[in-house]
Amino acid sequence: MNRRNTASKEIVLHLLERYSSALSQDFLEDRVRGQMDRVTIYRVLNRFCEDGIVHKFMSDEGKYYYALCRGCSPEHHSHDHIHFRCLHCDTVECLPNHVRPKLPEGYTGLISNYWISGYCRKCAPGQETNRQGGRQK
Amino acid sequence: MNRRNTASKEIVLHLLERYSSALSQDFLEDRVRGQMDRVTIYRVLNRFCEDGIVHKFMSDEGKYYYALCRGCSPEHHSHDHIHFRCLHCDTVECLPNHVRPKLPEGYTGLISNYWISGYCRKCAPGQETNRQGGRQK
DNA sequence: GGGGTAACTGCAATTATGTTGCATCTGCGG
DNA sequence: CCGCAGATGCAACATAATTGCAGTTACCCC
Numbered sequence: 001m002n003r004r005n006t007a008s009k010e011i012v013l014h015l016l017e018r019y020s021s022a023l024s025q026d027f028l029e030d031r032v033r034g035q036m037d038r039v040t041i042y043r044v045l046n047r048f049c050e051d052g053i054v055h056k057f058m059s060d061e062g063k064y065y066y067a068l069c070r071g072c073s074p075e076h077h078s079h080d081h082i083h084f085r086c087l088h089c090d091t092v093e094c095l096p097n098h099v100r101p102k103l104p105e106g107y108t109g110l111i112s113n114y115w116i117s118g119y120c121r122k123c124a125p126g127q128e129t130n131r132q133g134g135r136q137k
Numbered sequence: 138m139n140r141r142n143t144a145s146k147e148i149v150l151h152l153l154e155r156y157s158s159a160l161s162q163d164f165l166e167d168r169v170r171g172q173m174d175r176v177t178i179y180r181v182l183n184r185f186c187e188d189g190i191v192h193k194f195m196s197d198e199g200k201y202y203y204a205l206c207r208g209c210s211p212e213h214h215s216h217d218h219i220h221f222r223c224l225h226c227d228t229v230e231c232l233p234n235h236v237r238p239k240l241p242e243g244y245t246g247l248i249s250n251y252w253i254s255g256y257c258r259k260c261a262p263g264q265e266t267n268r269q270g271g272r273q274k
Numbered sequence: 275g276g277g278g279t280a281a282c283t284g285c286a287a288t289t290a291t292g293t294t295g296c297a298t299c300t301g302c303g304g
Numbered sequence: 305c306c307g308c309a310g311a312t313g314c315a316a317c318a319t320a321a322t323t324g325c326a327g328t329t330a331c332c333c334c
Contacts, residue, residue, distance in 0.1 A: 004301050004302070006300085008312075024291095025291075036313090037313050037314075038292095039313070040312055042292075043311080058198070060250055063292085101219060101251070101253075103221075103232065103253070103255075104233065107256070107261070108262075110254055110255040111197070112251075113197055114249075114252070115249065116247075116248070116250075121243030140281080141280090143281090143283085145283075161320095162320075162321085175284095175320095176284070176323090177284070199319090200319085201321085
């Protein structure tokens with residue numbers, strides 16, 4: 001199973017880097033409309049996940065978001081950080097915090113997904129807004 | 138908008154109480170098959186949410202789970218607890234922990250959903266199992 | 275206790291997202 | 305440059321959420 005360098009991979013990777021935030025499949029679809037098929041995006045993203053350069057997580061609206069892995073090797077992923085959605089600019093990002101809540105006696109936690117919605121720094125009350133009109137949907 | 142007492146409400150409420158864990162729509166469908174329509178379950182559950190006696194949250198598999206609110210009034214909901222799925226018995230429950238992670242400077246958190254998968258007390262390694270053959274799916 | 279109405283229900287249909295099968299195409303090693 | 309495994313496009317399917325509408329019913333009011 002050797003991976004190949006293809007235009008599709010480049011395009012998707014470039015978008016993930018450019019936005020430096022977590023993106024949903026349908027957001028990517030809008031950006032590459034006409035350039036490649038939905039299914040190709042789907043498969044490219046999942047291949048990235050298999051290769052450990054991207055992780056995906058379920059959002060509060062029931063669809064996956066994909067983000068570049070930062071600071072975790074393919075062998076050792078640490079995804080115990082918080083996923084944050086700004087209710088104003090609708091950006092989804094991975095916060096640097098590491099979270100390790102204490103579970104009740106007898107419980108073992110293996111996989112986690114922490115999700116918080118609110119206002120990001122750029123859209124904080126009192127700050128000038130960051131909304132970019134449909135930057136994400 | 139006055140609510141009425143109907144058989145459907147009773148049945149769904151009774152199931153939520155009986156299992157005392159978070160249930161998905163399709164799990165409830167299996168339990169009431171022939172007694173009421175899917176859409177009715179859907180609407181009953183969402184009415185419960187509006188009324189503040191149930192809260193719903195997105196699972197890691199992309200579907201909503203519904204659980205009775207415990208210790209939160211209709212005016213003041215506190216849903217900053219952890220939702221836990223046991224990978225063995227597949228039960229989803231609300232843990233009592235309250236979580237308040239510190240966000241980076243400038244961020245304001247409003248809504249949260251903490252999700253952890255692992256093994257619950259009953260299914261902990263070394264314990265006898267709790268799997269009930271399709272108790273949830 | 276009966277009537278009227280707003281709330282509720284059932285059925286059909288639609289939307290959105292994820293997923294798979296298969297025929298075709300292509301990057302790349304030899 | 306040849307061959308093939310990996311990648312792609314298209315069609316189709318699966319599942320969950322959601323809406324419209326016509327018909328039913330709980331319950332307030334008399």
